[in-house]
Amino acid sequence: MLTPEDRVKLARHNDRPGITDYLGALFTDFFQQRGDRHCGEDESILGGIARFHDQPVTVLGHRKGKTLEENVACRFGMPNPEGYRKAIRILEQAEKFRRPVITFIDTPGAYPGKEAEMRGQGDAIARCMACMSGLTVPVIAVVTGEGGSGGALALGVANRVLMLENAVYSVLSPEGFASILWKDPGRSAEAAAVMKLTAQDLYKGGVIQEILPEPEGGAHTDYAAVFRVVDEALQRNLTLLSKQSPRALAESCYKMFRAMGNGGKEQS
Amino acid sequence: MTQLFRQRRDRILAYQAMRQGRALSLQQLCCEGCGQESPAMQWNEGLMVCPKCGHHMPLGAYSRLHQLLDAGSFRELDGDLVGRDPLEFPGYPEKLAALREKTGLKESVVTAYGTLRGYGAVFAVLDSSFLMGSMGWAVGEKVTRAVEYAGRHRLPLIIFSASGGARMQEGIYSLMQMAKTTAAITRFQQNGGLYISCLTHPTTGGVTASFASLGDVMLAEPGALIGFAGPRVIEQTIGEKLPEGFQRSEALLENGFLDKIVNRSQWPEVLAQLLALHKGGKSC
Numbered sequence: 112m113l114t115p116e117d118r119v120k121l122a123r124h125n126d127r128p129g130i131t132d133y134l135g136a137l138f139t140d141f142f143q144q145r146g147d148r149h150c151g152e153d154e155s156i157l158g159g160i161a162r163f164h165d166q167p168v169t170v171l172g173h174r175k176g177k178t179l180e181e182n183v184a185c186r187f188g189m190p191n192p193e194g195y196r197k198a199i200r201i202l203e204q205a206e207k208f209r210r211p212v213i214t215f216i217d218t219p220g221a222y223p224g225k226e227a228e229m230r231g232q233g234d235a236i237a238r239c240m241a242c243m244s245g246l247t248v249p250v251i252a253v254v255t256g257e258g259g260s261g262g263a264l265a266l267g268v269a270n271r272v273l274m275l276e277n278a279v280y281s282v283l284s285p286e287g288f289a290s291i292l293w294k295d296p297g298r299s300a301e302a303a304a305v306m307k308l309t310a311q312d313l314y315k316g317g318v319i320q321e322i323l324p325e326p327e328g329g330a331h332t333d334y335a336a337v338f339r340v341v342d343e344a345l346q347r348n349l350t351l352l353s354k355q356s357p358r359a360l361a362e363s364c365y366k367m368f369r370a371m372g373n374g375g376k377e378q379s
Numbered sequence: 380m381t382q383l384f385r386q387r388r389d390r391i392l393a394y395q396a397m398r399q400g401r402a403l404s405l406q407q408l409c410c411e412g413c414g415q416e417s418p419a420m421q422w423n424e425g426l427m428v429c430p431k432c433g434h435h436m437p438l439g440a441y442s443r444l445h446q447l448l449d450a451g452s453f454r455e456l457d458g459d460l461v462g463r464d465p466l467e468f469p470g471y472p473e474k475l476a477a478l479r480e481k482t483g484l485k486e487s488v489v490t491a492y493g494t495l496r497g498y499g500a501v502f503a504v505l506d507s508s509f510l511m512g513s514m515g516w517a518v519g520e521k522v523t524r525a526v527e528y529a530g531r532h533r534l535p536l537i538i539f540s541a542s543g544g545a546r547m548q549e550g551i552y553s554l555m556q557m558a559k560t561t562a563a564i565t566r567f568q569q570n571g572g573l574y575i576s577c578l579t580h581p582t583t584g585g586v587t588a589s590f591a592s593l594g595d596v597m598l599a600e601p602g603a604l605i606g607f608a609g610p611r612v613i614e615q616t617i618g619e620k621l622p623e624g625f626q627r628s629e630a631l632l633e634n635g636f637l638d639k640i641v642n643r644s645q646w647p648e649v650l651a652q653l654l655a656l657h658k659g660g661k662s663c
């Protein structure tokens with residue numbers, strides 16, 4: 112049995128499949144959309160149009176990079192405001208052209224940098240969430256690795272939130288949590304245990320709707336198996352959501368997030 | 380009968396305002412801005428603005444409402460709604476209970492209906508004396524209910540933020556309040572509602588990255604720290620010291636994120652002007 116701390120390590124594993132892997136395996140005809148049209152391009156959020164089983168969809172997600180060079184260019188998956196503003200632009204087009212949206216979440220959090228603050232990191236995240244909450248096309252979010260804080264949630268306001276078995280999703284990293292509440296970042300394992308950040312805990316709490324099983328040893332040990340599971344889940348959820356009217360989709364998204372923290376599945 | 384109720388509500392608000400967010404003793408109080416002492420009475424008369432240098436010290440939620448609302452118009456919404464303990468975090472319920480006792484607040488936000496110079500509006504005022512004004516389920520729920528109330532009654536919405544961000548003790552459920560409040564504000568605005576966001580010291584983290592940044596009009600008190608990441612986290616990340624005035628209201632105004640900086644004593648006038656320009660915000 113894996114401890115929450117074990118899962119945190121698996122979720123952060125260097126070889127864990129990321130958005131570029133899913134794009135290559137599950138989608139065809141990917142056309143990348145770059146830049147926020149105001150300030151610049153942010154490589155830590157990758158987005159564009161692609162086909163998913165022949166249907167044009169919008170794909171959007173955090174990118175950590177594979178090589179050290181890419182890691183640095185992507186700030187290890189920590190977006191600047193431009194990343195979120197690009198996401199808004201791409202999401203608005205998805206709405207306009209009636210494309211379903213699939214997001215892949217994998218970030219330690221939004222980048223806590225000087226320029227990021229000067230250019231309105233809080234504003235960018237808030238507006239990205241606001242944009243997602245108003246969409247009337249089907250939106251599916253998949254937490255594939257680390258779902259860190261507001262930087263993750265900015266791409267997570269969806270009709271369905273799916274989560275890989277060993278992914279984690281939390282208000283802050285366990286290190287940050289331990290350092291704020293206990294003034295001791297060394298107690299991160301203990302923090303991971305109390306934070307209820309595993310897919311199992313979040314499913315019980317009503318934060319996510321589905322757990323996607325991983326191969327034994329973690330997603331990085333068998334890419335093909337992970338792709339099969341994610342592909343099947345996306346297809347199935349997309350088929351279900353596509354039957355709903357635009358209005359019903361927006362309404363169900365509102366209701367789902369409106370009830371967050373009310374007690375989830377355990378108490379409802 | 381109505382008159383009696385009004386008087387009673389007035390007394391409650393005046394009592395709460397007196398109890399919290401003001402200098403309590405007859406002694407001197409030291410300014411965190413200039414370091415000089417002034418008599419408590421002067422601080423209270425100036426709504427916790429330093430009589431010597433104009434530095435804005437935190438003001439309690441009830442004191443703020445007492446300043447803004449017309450006499451007899453205060454009606455608290457969801458006044459008894461309290462926080463939960465979804466992580467069963469050790470010591471958290473006891474901490475909440477002790478703070479309720481100490482501050483006279485039930486949670487770190489007070490929501491109310493009231494009139495400001497005759498204009499009806501819904502108010503949400505965060506209070507940094509209660510767990511740094513952090514947003515857990517109760518804060519998210521009270522703010523969302525206030526937004527929905529304003530939407531139902533076609534009233535303008537005025538939120539005063541003061542928050543350290545998400546309430547860590549409630550884990551992911553505090554994070555989710557960002558999406559919840561944001562979705563409510565978005566819907567309110569799409570239906571034509573007027574939302575005036577007023578930022579006070581400090582407004583950071585998950586509150587900045589949700590409802591606080593989404594005002595149709597963005598205002599702030601002078602010298603308030605406003606940002607997503609805290610200054611210390613940024614300094615650790617980039618390995619350098621931040622310049623003086625970084626993430627302060629004045630810098631945000633310069634960078635294009637605020638419409639105006641408002642001195643505390645000017646709030647009633649500025650808000651009344653905006654409400655009047657929006658025809659009371661009832662056009663929606």
Ligand SMILES: [Zn+2]
Pocket residue numbers: 410411412413414415429430431432433434
């Ligand atoms: Zn002073």
